[in-house]
């Protein structure tokens with residue numbers, strides 16, 4: 001098991017592929033751990049250095065008391081990459097992971113050569129919606145909202161598979177403090193202005209059935225950065241890396257070739 005001791009927090013991460021390869025870093029979404037990327041990582045060229053981690057309050061990383069700020073989540077990954085001596089990575093972030101990607105690219109361009117903003121936006125939802133979600137989950141646990149969350153995560157056919165129950169288990173087993181802590185970070189984030197100033201290769205990915213960050217919302221953020229690319233994955237919800245891993249990995253591999261990583 002790989003743990004980075006960053007003084008005030010221990011972060012669980014995992015490396016696959018070639019330790020001397022070009023680095024690709026993955027940041028996952030609210031309510032998921034680093035297994036979110038299992039299927040995609042298995043399908044990517046293995047001469048890359050493939051790094052993923054559990055953000056604060058999720059998976060096997062430490063869970064500090066809520067609320068968290070986006071600045072804290074960005075600083076965690078900034079310190080993780082410094083700890084791992086990573087520079088010039090392609091950073092792939094999904095949902096809140098995509099917000100972390102934007103924050104990191106704005107703050108530390110030396111760490112990031114290109115970004116993939118998957119199922120994310122510069123701003124996700126409204127503060128009242130996040131306040132209601134925090135309230136419901138603080139009082140009733142993640143189970144209180146699991147139905148609507150899972151409906152947004154996956155298109156209907158996937159919700160009828162045996163595998164679906166494992167993703168439901170992943171969601172409800174995240175610590176409540178970690179979950180609501182990250183809800184607060186999303187609620188307080190509006191990256192429209194800083195992301196508009198980014199000048200680096202950027203790929204946006206959306207799922208046609210995504211109820212959390214619909215394709216038009218993803219596209220609006222992607223269009224803030226001149227020259228960006230956008231790919232829509234059909235028949236997929238908020239987590240296309242789980243539902244459509246072949247397509248997701250193919251799109252990512254093409255982008256990695258374009259930016260000279262493969």
Ligand SMILES: O=C(O)CC1=CCC(=O)O1
Nearest residue numbers: 029030095096149152212
């Ligand atoms: O739970 C959802 O609606 C999905 C989601 C929003 C932000 C994130 O990271 O996941």
